[in-house]
Amino acid sequence: MRTLTVDLAERSYPIYIGSDLLRQAQFFTPHIVGRKVAIVSNTTVAPLYLQQLREALVGYELTEIILPDGESYKNWETLQLIFDALLRDKHDRKTTLIALGGGVVGDMTGFAAACYQRGVNFIQVPTTLLSQVDSSVGGKTGINHPLGKNMVGAFYQPQAVLIDTATLQTLPPRELSAGLAEVIKYGLICDEPFLTWLERHIEQICQLDNPALIETIERSCAAKAQVVSADERESGVRATLNLGHTFGHAIETEQGYGAWLHGEAVSAGTVMALHMSKQLGWLTEQQRDRGIKLLKQAGLPIVPPLSMTAETFLTHMAVDKKNIDGHIRLVLLRNLGEALVTAEYPAEVLHDVLSTDYSTIAASI
Amino acid sequence: MRTLTVDLAERSYPIYIGSDLLRQAQFFTPHIVGRKVAIVSNTTVAPLYLQQLREALVGYELTEIILPDGESYKNWETLQLIFDALLRDKHDRKTTLIALGGGVVGDMTGFAAACYQRGVNFIQVPTTLLSQVDSSVGGKTGINHPLGKNMVGAFYQPQAVLIDTATLQTLPPRELSAGLAEVIKYGLICDEPFLTWLERHIEQICQLDNPALIETIERSCAAKAQVVSADERESGVRATLNLGHTFGHAIETEQGYGAWLHGEAVSAGTVMALHMSKQLGWLTEQQRDRGIKLLKQAGLPIVPPLSMTAETFLTHMAVDKKNIDGHIRLVLLRNLGEALVTAEYPAEVLHDVLSTDYSTIAASI
Numbered sequence: 001m002r003t004l005t006v007d008l009a010e011r012s013y014p015i016y017i018g019s020d021l022l023r024q025a026q027f028f029t030p031h032i033v034g035r036k037v038a039i040v041s042n043t044t045v046a047p048l049y050l051q052q053l054r055e056a057l058v059g060y061e062l063t064e065i066i067l068p069d070g071e072s073y074k075n076w077e078t079l080q081l082i083f084d085a086l087l088r089d090k091h092d093r094k095t096t097l098i099a100l101g102g103g104v105v106g107d108m109t110g111f112a113a114a115c116y117q118r119g120v121n122f123i124q125v126p127t128t129l130l131s132q133v134d135s136s137v138g139g140k141t142g143i144n145h146p147l148g149k150n151m152v153g154a155f156y157q158p159q160a161v162l163i164d165t166a167t168l169q170t171l172p173p174r175e176l177s178a179g180l181a182e183v184i185k186y187g188l189i190c191d192e193p194f195l196t197w198l199e200r201h202i203e204q205i206c207q208l209d210n211p212a213l214i215e216t217i218e219r220s221c222a223a224k225a226q227v228v229s230a231d232e233r234e235s236g237v238r239a240t241l242n243l244g245h246t247f248g249h250a251i252e253t254e255q256g257y258g259a260w261l262h263g264e265a266v267s268a269g270t271v272m273a274l275h276m277s278k279q280l281g282w283l284t285e286q287q288r289d290r291g292i293k294l295l296k297q298a299g300l301p302i303v304p305p306l307s308m309t310a311e312t313f314l315t316h317m318a319v320d321k322k323n324i325d326g327h328i329r330l331v332l333l334r335n336l337g338e339a340l341v342t343a344e345y346p347a348e349v350l351h352d353v354l355s356t357d358y359s360t361i362a363a364s365i
Numbered sequence: 366m367r368t369l370t371v372d373l374a375e376r377s378y379p380i381y382i383g384s385d386l387l388r389q390a391q392f393f394t395p396h397i398v399g400r401k402v403a404i405v406s407n408t409t410v411a412p413l414y415l416q417q418l419r420e421a422l423v424g425y426e427l428t429e430i431i432l433p434d435g436e437s438y439k440n441w442e443t444l445q446l447i448f449d450a451l452l453r454d455k456h457d458r459k460t461t462l463i464a465l466g467g468g469v470v471g472d473m474t475g476f477a478a479a480c481y482q483r484g485v486n487f488i489q490v491p492t493t494l495l496s497q498v499d500s501s502v503g504g505k506t507g508i509n510h511p512l513g514k515n516m517v518g519a520f521y522q523p524q525a526v527l528i529d530t531a532t533l534q535t536l537p538p539r540e541l542s543a544g545l546a547e548v549i550k551y552g553l554i555c556d557e558p559f560l561t562w563l564e565r566h567i568e569q570i571c572q573l574d575n576p577a578l579i580e581t582i583e584r585s586c587a588a589k590a591q592v593v594s595a596d597e598r599e600s601g602v603r604a605t606l607n608l609g610h611t612f613g614h615a616i617e618t619e620q621g622y623g624a625w626l627h628g629e630a631v632s633a634g635t636v637m638a639l640h641m642s643k644q645l646g647w648l649t650e651q652q653r654d655r656g657i658k659l660l661k662q663a664g665l666p667i668v669p670p671l672s673m674t675a676e677t678f679l680t681h682m683a684v685d686k687k688n689i690d691g692h693i694r695l696v697l698l699r700n701l702g703e704a705l706v707t708a709e710y711p712a713e714v715l716h717d718v719l720s721t722d723y724s725t726i727a728a729s730i
Contacts, residue, residue, distance in 0.1 A: 083510055083516065084512070087512040088512070114519065115480075115519060117518075118506075119520065119598070145452060148452055153480060318455055323457045
């Protein structure tokens with residue numbers, strides 16, 4: 001078992017990483033103040049892991065809230081199910097919410113914890129690779145709006161994050177790949193040695209080798225924790241974590257939430273960001289292709305939907321949260337392992353990147 | 366014009382109090398960072414004051430969001446109108462929301478600001494006495510849930526509060542009285558000299574004498590700002606601001622939001638808290654009656670709805686946010702000008718207080 005700390009002064013919290021942590025009470029009890037606990041999970045994860053968690057929490061008054069599964073349910077109506085259950089069972093400000101599931105469950109549970117009675121405690125138990133390496137660290141919570149992803153939410157930190165790598169054994173391969181999109185992102189934006197390590201170990205990771213998984217998760221969480229500690233509310237460097245996301249969110253929104261997995265959209269978006277960085281003269285073609293190849297080896301899509309035109313991309317990108325006074329800000333790479341956020345680029349380069357036929361590039365990898 | 370400061374370290378902000386501030390750009394521009402501003406108001410206040418505010422904000426890109434008026438609209442569906450308009454007009458993180466209206470507009474606009482893209486700036490322009498002396502100071506924002514008032518919300522501070530006493534000239538007398546319930550509360554919980562001052566000036570205040578109004582608002586805001594600065598997130602002394610509110614919320618919830626004004630319910634609830642403090646031997650009958658008389662002179666109800674039994678009170682009070690692990694915590698007075706929060710009282714005293722015929726007490730005042 002390894003422990004990392006996300007360093008945020010009085011809001012600091014530990015991340016526990018290891019196999020079979022879920023059934024061990026010792027990781028939960030130090031982070032629960034009252035007698036009531038509400039576990040929020042979904043219809044896919046609850047049948048697999050809820051019983052283990054119940055056993056770890058013997059002695060507490062439990063409320064179990066099982067949400068429908070999927071990004072398309074990450075909305076107010078589903079959030080309301082959490083509030084309804086908490087009020088029905090008379091949970092007060094000393095309650096603790098536990099998010100047992102992937103990023104959707106974590107984001108919604110965190111946002112519910114941020115808002116319920118203006119703020120109660122919560123613990124993240126992410127069960128997908130994506131949520132383990134990304135959304136469970138950093139305190140971003142929220143729901144989608146019909147006009148934009150994650151448009152309603154809060155910065156709100158958990159009391160602890162508990163990552164049980166055993167849960168990855170039941171994860172569909174497509175979702176494992178989706179998580180690897182964010183893992184590869186950390187290498188690309190701030191850790192070139194990790195990128196090289198990933199190139200050497202990508203097969204072991206895809207075969208769910210436990211030591212390789214733990215190393216992958218720890219290095220990813222450490223990268224994210226470092227960036228988040230430096231910039232909790234995304235006023236600066238934290239925005240670099242959105243490599244590929246501005247393009248990716250446009251893909252997700254246009255296709256309808258859930259048609260592409262978040263990590264899949266980020267992968268295609270990362271290919272676009274790599275290509276744009278190359279077009280701006282910051283990456284060589286070889287560097288661009290190293291990134292694209294690793295995404296491909298991780299089982300990820302590297303070509304955006306053919307139906308998306310430059311105009312559809314631009315429409316969605318105009319509402320991105322990174323924009324300031326209407327300029328579209330993008331995360332790009334100045335080098336492998338070195339990202340920047342900028343709105344200073346020739347408009348025709350962006351237009352060219354949005355109009356590129358990526359299937360031709362993909363065919364050459 | 367007078368200026369108070371709410372002292373919350375990097376979240377400190379000024380409160381400007383005076384007549385005809387609304388049309389003066391100088392009070393707004395230092396607190397607006399971007400080019401876009403969204404004014405949120407309601408169908409009652411907008412026709413009276415929106416044009417003045419528009420003139421103060423010449424040069425900004427304005428979005429105007431006019432909500433239906435009333436506590437019964439303080440819910441998710443109405444909040445959604447704010448998010449819809451912000452996204453439609455492509456407001457980004459540098460936008461500033463301005464709440465122009467009473468407590469409902471302020472609470473919803475503040476919560477929208479707390480959640481929109483995980484947090485944007487906002488300015489409070491409260492136009493009712495209640496919101497000027499209470500809800501605009503302290504950062505409590507939120508909406509109601511069918512099972513409880515203010516159950517979903519956030520602690521979120523504005524950039525500035527601008528109190529234009531000229532707006533009170535158009536306020537219905539019933540709403541002026543409702544605001545005075547909170548004013549009198551400050552005297553009762555922490556400022557006995559202010560209570561005495563109010564007893565001497567209650568007629569001038571009710572006749573909208575401007576110097577008396579400014580003094581009333583300034584002393585109320587100063588009292589609230591002091592308590593909030595000491596305890597931003599209501600872990601201790603801040604809870605004393607809820608004198609009369611636990612009983613009052615039960616009245617509001619049972620009668621349906623909006624049937625009784627918040628201040629009216631607080632007034633009847635304060636009478637119950639005064640009576641309970643007397644029954645516990647902390648106040649004399651004469652002290653209890655001083656408080657009740659002042660509420661009556663302010664034009665407020667001093668008898669709870671006759672339809673409410675001890676059981677209906679208890680059902681609603683069981684979900685109060687101040688409760689910890691199921692004990693009903695109440696704000697009571699140990700003396701005039703000295704409040705405490707406690708769950709340590711004989712259950713039969715509470716039951717007696719919930720069953721008392723207050724019309725008999727009222728008749729003797």
